[in-house]
Amino acid sequence: MKCQCGAKLQHEDCGIVSELWKYDGGIHYIHCDYHHHACPTHILHLSPDQRARFDAIVTANPKVRPLGLLVGVPGLHGPEESVAEISDIFLNSDRICKEPQRVKKGNSQGGDGFLAEFAKFASDHPGFVIYLQMGEVTVIVMQSAFMASQLVKNGILEGAANGLISDAAHRFWLNHNSILIVTSCHSPQLFCWVPVIFTYSNGSSAEHYKLHFLALLQSICHEAEKREVPITDDLFAGVVDFSEADFNPMMEEV
Numbered sequence: 001m002k003c004q005c006g007a008k009l010q011h012e013d014c015g016i017v018s019e020l021w022k023y024d025g026g027i028h029y030i031h032c033d034y035h036h037h038a039c040p041t042h043i044l045h046l047s048p049d050q051r052a053r054f055d056a057i058v059t060a061n062p063k064v065r066p067l068g069l070l071v072g073v074p075g076l077h078g079p080e081e082s083v084a085e086i087s088d089i090f091l092n093s094d095r096i097c098k099e100p101q102r103v104k105k106g107n108s109q110g111g112d113g114f115l116a117e118f119a120k121f122a123s124d125h126p127g128f129v130i131y132l133q134m135g136e137v138t139v140i141v142m143q144s145a146f147m148a149s150q151l152v153k154n155g156i157l158e159g160a161a162n163g164l165i166s167d168a169a170h171r172f173w174l175n176h177n178s179i180l181i182v183t184s185c186h187s188p189q190l191f192c193w194v195p196v197i198f199t200y201s202n203g204s205s206a207e208h209y210k211l212h213f214l215a216l217l218q219s220i221c222h223e224a225e226k227r228e229v230p231i232t233d234d235l236f237a238g239v240v241d242f243s244e245a246d247f248n249p250m251m252e253e254v
């Protein structure tokens with residue numbers, strides 16, 4: 001296998017094993033241990049040098065809009081350096097829109113700025129944040145209307161496609177102590193697995209997972225009530241754990 005640059009890629013086994021158990025009632029997934037090595041996936045964050053290059057372009061050209069930054073800042077002899085040359089993450093126009101705001105605002109607003117932006121986000125997207133706790137244990141649970149609609153099925157699906165599976169993505173956020181917890185289920189409409197709840201968590205303790213599962217179980221109840229479906233234990237039987245860290249707090253909620 002070769003890299004896009006032509007170099008030969010070498011696989012190094014990290015020893016981490018995943019097990020997938022299928023049975024008549026659903027599916028059980030076990031992920032042993034955590035990956036402590038770098039992940040060769042899509043890039044999420046800028047390096048300090050890349051951030052400095054981007055900041056310099058935005059500071060020198062404060063009136064250039066995101067499209068101009070992507071195409072290249074206008075110069076005497078045509079477009080100059082494009083921010084996409086700094087990093088592939090700037091191929092995403094939404095990311096280009098966001099980064100200049102950080103440069104222009106700087107750190108002057110502090111926590112007040114974050115709270116104001118978060119309040120505006122919640123106002124612009126009512127119902128998307130379904131659970132919020134901020135403090136030593138901070139979790140922000142998010143869910144769209146479509147995601148909620150997938151929580152309650154009309155019956156048992158064929159094959160090993162029943163149940164809800166939860167897992168946590170490490171190193172997704174800039175602060176590597178924070179994790180992204182995702183619970184997914186199989187969608188009979190889309191014929192694939194889709195997320196039904198996202199949680200930003202500033203840690204991976206039992207209390208963090210407990211709040212994630214609390215929001216998940218409450219969401220199942222709300223969706224069942226919305227559809228006038230009786231709330232019974234069967235609605236929660238498909239919540240599948242990955243590890244002891246997930247299982248113990250989930251059992252506390254149940």
